Amino acid sequence: MSVHESSRVLRIVAGVTLREAARRRILWVALGAAVLLLAIFAVALRLQVLEFEGRPMSPFVRYQVESGMLMIGLYTCDLLAVVMTILTSIDTLAGEIGSGTILAIATKPITRAQILIGKFLGFSAMVIVYVALTFGGTIAVAHAVTGVLPEHALRGFLLIAFECLVALTVTFYLGTRFSTITAGVFALGLQGVAFMGGWLEQVSGFSQSQHIVTLGVITSLIMPSESVWRRAAFEMQTPLAGSLSFSPFANVSIPSGAALVYAALFATALFLAAIYRFRKRDL
Amino acid sequence: MSAPNGGFAIDARGLSKTFGPRTAVRDLSLTVKRGEIFGFLGPNGAGKSTSIKMLLGLVHPTGGQGSVLGAPLGAPSVRRDIGFLPEDFRFYDWLTATELLVLHGRLAGLTDAKARARAPEVLELVAMSPHAHRRLRGFSKGMLQRLGLAQALIHEPALIFLDEPTSGLDPMGRRMVRDVIRLQRDRGATVFLNSHLLSEIEITCDRVAFIKDGEIVASRDMADASAAGARHVSVRARNASAAMLGRIAPPATNPSLSGDEIRFDVPFEDAIADVVRALVEAGAQVVRVSPERTSLEDEFMRLVGEDHAL
Numbered sequence: 001m002s003v004h005e006s007s008r009v010l011r012i013v014a015g016v017t018l019r020e021a022a023r024r025r026i027l028w029v030a031l032g033a034a035v036l037l038l039a040i041f042a043v044a045l046r047l048q049v050l051e052f053e054g055r056p057m058s059p060f061v062r063y064q065v066e067s068g069m070l071m072i073g074l075y076t077c078d079l080l081a082v083v084m085t086i087l088t089s090i091d092t093l094a095g096e097i098g099s100g101t102i103l104a105i106a107t108k109p110i111t112r113a114q115i116l117i118g119k120f121l122g123f124s125a126m127v128i129v130y131v132a133l134t135f136g137g138t139i140a141v142a143h144a145v146t147g148v149l150p151e152h153a154l155r156g157f158l159l160i161a162f163e164c165l166v167a168l169t170v171t172f173y174l175g176t177r178f179s180t181i182t183a184g185v186f187a188l189g190l191q192g193v194a195f196m197g198g199w200l201e202q203v204s205g206f207s208q209s210q211h212i213v214t215l216g217v218i219t220s221l222i223m224p225s226e227s228v229w230r231r232a233a234f235e236m237q238t239p240l241a242g243s244l245s246f247s248p249f250a251n252v253s254i255p256s257g258a259a260l261v262y263a264a265l266f267a268t269a270l271f272l273a274a275i276y277r278f279r280k281r282d283l
Numbered sequence: 284m285s286a287p288n289g290g291f292a293i294d295a296r297g298l299s300k301t302f303g304p305r306t307a308v309r310d311l312s313l314t315v316k317r318g319e320i321f322g323f324l325g326p327n328g329a330g331k332s333t334s335i336k337m338l339l340g341l342v343h344p345t346g347g348q349g350s351v352l353g354a355p356l357g358a359p360s361v362r363r364d365i366g367f368l369p370e371d372f373r374f375y376d377w378l379t380a381t382e383l384l385v386l387h388g389r390l391a392g393l394t395d396a397k398a399r400a401r402a403p404e405v406l407e408l409v410a411m412s413p414h415a416h417r418r419l420r421g422f423s424k425g426m427l428q429r430l431g432l433a434q435a436l437i438h439e440p441a442l443i444f445l446d447e448p449t450s451g452l453d454p455m456g457r458r459m460v461r462d463v464i465r466l467q468r469d470r471g472a473t474v475f476l477n478s479h480l481l482s483e484i485e486i487t488c489d490r491v492a493f494i495k496d497g498e499i500v501a502s503r504d505m506a507d508a509s510a511a512g513a514r515h516v517s518v519r520a521r522n523a524s525a526a527m528l529g530r531i532a533p534p535a536t537n538p539s540l541s542g543d544e545i546r547f548d549v550p551f552e553d554a555i556a557d558v559v560r561a562l563v564e565a566g567a568q569v570v571r572v573s574p575e576r577t578s579l580e581d582e583f584m585r586l587v588g589e590d591h592a593l
């Protein structure tokens with residue numbers, strides 16, 4: 001198949017997938033939740049600002065608290081994006097295989113790998129737009145109310161989008177093997193493990209227990225998405241905010257470049273495995 | 284059409300499929316010539332759908348091999364020339380009928396313009412034109428089935444697989460399917476038709492294979508004169524008389540009278556109506572028309588066994 005033909009087919013599949021994804025109610029609920037959170041976030045920030053105005057305070061502490069709150073907003077935004085990614089995409093393979101919708105597609109002159117890649121591109125586009133909106137919204141609100149801005153916002157955005165794409169490869173792989181419900185529970189469970197791992201590594205910064213560090217590293221290897229977030233948080237926080245140390249944003253045990261490379265390799269390997277499984281399986 | 288396998292549209296050799304301990308299809312060998320209408324007949328669970336899915340590359344055989352239009356099973360490029368109506372056609376229900384057809388046309392390799400031009404044509408073919416701009420969400424099972432058929436034909440494929448094309452269709456719909464199949468034959472296309480409806484197979488197919496418990500147990504050439512095309516019909520009329528037999532003209536043959544039953548043979552089902560009309564015009568007060576069991580049906584029942592009575 002020529003490159004031109006191949007890209008034509010991918011565009012068709014990605015386009016219809018994007019339209020299908022945009023019709024998922026979960027996407028709109030997640031967007032609604034993000035708007036609600038932004039509103040609460042704005043009110044909280046405003047209250048904090050008012051409170052600060054009422055008493056003498058060093059601008060340094062004030063700045064720290066405000067940028068800390070910005071990180072809380074971004075973290076919520078990140079969690080919501082990952083969960084939304086998992087819930088909207090979990091059904092695309094398992095559901096279409098289960099219902100037989102896939103039959104009329106898989107018998108067209110298009111390879112199974114192209115079906116998977118096209119679908120992945122469609123969901124990637126949706127996820128990136130979602131993250132851009134909620135992430136941009138959070139920063140805009142924080143800036144409007146308090147005047148703080150994150151460091152390296154673009155890096156942060158790219159890392160959060162990357163984290164969601166890692167989660168997307170997980171749902172695609174699970175979708176080639178399990179039914180929708182099983183795959184969904186599995187994917188959320190893995191995300192929970194990653195979440196746990198992130199906190200373990202934080203705690204390890206204090207407890208100095210080598211075992212906890214090891215456990216945290218192992219969980220990050222099983223599901224590296226959370227370590228991508230922690231890297232994003234590190235990139236975005238203001239140089240001094242790192243001293244707010246016991247939080248998901250503290251710069252104890254910052255995931256290294258190697259952790260990001262690992263996450264990329266993890267996602268690639270999982271996606272290739274998904275293609276392999278999807279090609280092998282009966283429809 | 285210069286395929287190395289002697290121009291067969293389908294050539295299966297010993298295809299088998301087991302799901303765990305269960306054998307769905309055992310040693311399936313068959314050839315279908317180009318331009319042939321091939322009927323695959325068998326009771327529920329016999330392995331018809333699994334066989335079609337293996338030929339289409341949807342299900343991977345656990346044994347044997349085959350080729351379709353000269354290409355190995357599952358080769359993507361050859362699918363440009365293949366159309367498929369799945370057993371239970373489903374698709375994104377937010378699409379309109381036209382959008383669905385354009386999408387499938389494009390996936391099948393048509394340009395956007397060509398797909399847009401073909402969509403109304405195939406909608407017309409399956410008598411769905413009035414619903415062209417309705418969404419699938421509100422469609423009945425039969426309407427979806429019609430769209431599934433339209434989708435299988437939009438790119439004018441050389442080989443068409445139809446898995447139970449008349450399931451869920453009303454009598455008009457069943458007739459439409461027959462007409463569509465004839466049209467495909469006239470166009471030179473090959474049709475592989477799965478069914479457990481004997482009348483459907485009988486009327487449309489050139490050749491039939493019976494499958495039971497995953498194995499082909501008999502096959503038969505319908506063009507063969509003695510074959511099941513001929514039907515015996517008996518018409519009961521209150522005032523039946525020998526004089527009425529004179530009104531029975533070809534293609535109907537062998538008129539006879541016993542009591543109030545007028546009997547005759549027809550080569551195909553559609554000829555029955557003309558005979559009945561002629562009888563009514565001759566004054567017959569017709570109370571019942573009953574086509575008798577055909578030999579194909581007898582054979583099916585014998586092969587399949589009474590426990591599978593359909």
Ligand SMILES: Nc1ncnc2c1ncn2[C@@H]1O[C@H](COP(=O)(O)OP(=O)(O)OP(=O)(O)O)[C@@H](O)[C@H]1O
Pocket residue numbers: 302305306307325326327328329330331332333334370479
């Ligand atoms: N994915 C599967 N997993 C396990 N068993 C299967 C699977 N698909 C089919 N079978 C089994 O294979 C056998 C043949 O099924 P198939 O669907 O091919 O029958 P069929 O002839 O099309 O029946 P019907 O007339 O009801 O459509 C059945 O016993 C069925 O239970």
Ligand SMILES: [Mg+2]
Pocket residue numbers: 331332333370446
């Ligand atoms: Mg079937």
